[in-house]
Amino acid sequence: MNPVRLLIVLVAAVSAIGLAVVMQRAMGGKPAAAPSAAVAPVAGKPMTQVLVAKRDLAIGDRLTGDDVTWQAWPTEAVNAAFITNGAAQPKPQGAAKVTAAAAIAASDMIGGVDPAKAVEGAIVRDPILTGEPITPRKIVRGGDGGYLSVVLSPGKRAMAVPITSETAVGGFILPGDRVDVLQTREEVGPTGDGGSGKVMIAETILENVRVLALDQSTAAEKDAKSIVAATATIEVGPIDAEALTKAKAGGPVTLALRAYTDLGGPSGVTTRAARRKPGEDNLVRINRGGETTNVSVRP
Structure with missing residues (x-):
């Protein structure tokens, strides 16, 4: 083959490769999938909504709806003492937490009462830190009773x-x-x-x-x-x-x-x-x- 013609063919091949690279980057750096290839969906890790403290709670604090919220928790790590909405769901995409309003609206009712509302009025018996799950051992249903009557040991x-x-x-x-x-x-x-x-x-x-x-x-x-x-x-x-x-x-x-x-x-x-x-x-x-x-x- 004529050396000049061979040189022209090589330059054209290099140019084509360079153009392909530029087009790939312009399209987000992801190569186009073959028409016959099927993309398998990635299954989310099962999560359960767990009731946690929104702020540090001291001994004697009386709980209100503003003190607790729902937070997604790995189902496999949920302790039996945690207060949950009883439903597992896929891991939310792009959000680590679920807002209290959305969680309460979507949560299952336990005995006809939403768990978040069930703890309202309870008194904190042991300190609870922000983000810590609420457990029955750390709260006391005081009703109309005073502080001492509910924090005293039996x-x-x-x-x-x-x-x-x-x-x-x-x-x-x-x-x-x-x-x-x-x-x-x-x-x-x-x-x-x-x-x-x-x-x-x-x-x-x-x-x-x-x-x-x-x-x-x-x-x-x-x-x-x-x-x-x-x-x-x-x-x-x-x-x-x-x-x-x-x-x-x-x-x-x-x-x-x-x-x-x-x-x-x-x-x-x-x-x-x-x-x-x-x-x-x-x-x-x-x-x-x-x-x-x-x-x-x-x-």
Whole structure:
């Protein structure tokens, strides 16, 4: 073949290839599908609408429709405790979330009541974070009841204790903390020298009880590290309530803050306080600077 003619053919072939590339890019970079080829649809991952919190919810908050919303959740990851609309649907294209209005309109009714409306009026028992699924364990249907009647643990009572900054760790005790309740009192007993006199007794009456509120505050304000209050409301059992009432009548009480790691220990009236009988105190005689002090101790 003539070299000139061969060169012309090669240039034409290169030009045709370049034109094809340009046209492909102009059409979005996707090559045209062959007429006989069938495109298989991509199946969406099954999703279920789960009721979640729209904002951070604190203990004692009463839920309204503005506090919750529906959110698409992978069906395979739905926990049995989650509140759902009972229907699975394909994963929405182009939207990670479904608006509350659209979800409620399309949701199945459970027992004739929409789940989002069923939680209205409930009171938050444990903190719930934004986007966290609502579970029955973390809310209480309070109805017309007050805050304390629904946040109290079953069988427990709420009792108020007068406090000061000195008897409440300088105000560093906050709602939700665990404390011991100590009583200080004077009693007449043997002095150890054959006579009798007044002795000062300090005794732990209750241990590891939960603080429900300080005055009317059921939660510390954001970033607050202390609350100076005149009254602490604590959660006690029926027998604990009797012991605390006797302690308050016998002398001033003091709250001792417990470490967070001690929360799982025994709670309620101490065995020592429950078994104590008058006259069972052991006296220790202390001589200091020429003065003698009698202190009652317990084994």
